Amino acid sequence: MTPPSRPHMLSNVKVLDLSRVLAGPLCTMMLGDMGAQVIKVERPGSGDETRGWGPPFDDRGESAYYLSVNRNKKSVALDFDDDADRDLLMLLAAGADVVVENFRPGTLQRRGIDAAEILAAQPGLIWCTITGFGEHSDRAGYDLVVQAESGWMSVTGEPAGAPMRVGVALADIIAGKDAAIAILGALVAARSPDQHPVSSIARRRIHISLFASATAALINVAQNSLVSGAPAKRWGNQHPNLVPYQLFEGADSPLIIAVGTDAQWHACVAALGLGELGADPTLATNAGRLASRERIVGQMAARLRERPAREWIEGLNAVGVPCGVVNSVLDALREVDASPLTGIAPSVPGSVTRPPPRLDEDGDAIRRSGWRVFAE
Helix, strand or coil, X not given: CCCCCCCCCCCCCEEEECCCCCHHHHHHHHHHHCCCEEEEEECCCCCXXXXXXXXXXXXXXXEHHHHCCCCCCEXXXXXXXXXXXXXXXXXXXXXXXXXXXXXXXXXXXXXXXXXXXXXXXXXCCEEEEEECCCCCCCCCXXXXXXXXXXXXXXXXXXXXXXXXXXXXXXXXXXXXXXXXXXXXXXXXXHCCCCXXXXXXXXXXXXXXXXXXXXXXXCHHHHHHHHHHCCCCCCCCCCCCCCCCEEEEECCCCEEEEECCCHHHHHHHHHHHCCHHHHHCHHHCCHHHHHHCHHHHHHHHHHHHCCCCHHHHHHHHHHCCCCEEECCCHHHHHCCXXXXXXXXXXXXXXXXXXXXXXXXXXXXXHHHHHHHHHHHC
């Protein structure tokens, strides 16, 4: 664990985390990284589903999956069908600034936990619901299904190959980050002196869906199709709008070259000793290079196979051409602050102050003290 290196931005914010699996827990972990007090509510006995998503498991029996998104929280196990547990949940919600949940529509309401009623009774509360396909859909929202239906898989993989998922659960991850951004915006709005009371509940009721986050993340790929009217296709490791921008093979290992400007293009071909390409005026702009993709890639590929990847990278870096090696995950982790217990250090300003909790680890203290547990 790393001690706080600066004052926590959200130290006075209380977050009640009723979510499970990935998008919701990632969102609340990010808020916790920034100093928020987070209570994770789990079902008795089994807890968050991801506690069983292994191997690998650590020496405490916790799955690596669960550990990756649940630091900086305290845990209490509550049965929403039990009157006493439900009363405690409502008490915690009454003291919270933010509630995050990802239950299917109607699940909480059937147990007397109604977001609209709670928001009406608590003018300062923000309630964020994360779903798979929107607030009016009862479909389960797993990342793989969303990657398929959002169009991601249709543009991922080799051109002649099968549709392919991204190697991480990126739809969940983007939705979790979208939720965190929306919550931060709502916190700012809630503290704004010009907030209009008529729109108060609407501004405090947030709906995030994996599908909406995933389709929004298509960005330039979507815009290409919107502007051209043509369907997007798979490009493998190439880029639909830039050349050269892809994977190449050195004499010993692969490397990436990513040319984004005309100046980088001229620096690249000079570093590779491909003066013929640099002197061709038809290749001076990106549009011309797109039209000559096969010629450029073919000549570069032949030249790059002549020397080890690291030698090429040294020369390309010296003249400011974006390039890099293809690291394994373990290689990449050696470059960052990472722990088998608490995961990769926060990517936002924040710190790791406590490891992911065991199931109901703080249950007795929370039942006794509620939110005051963070001061004990």
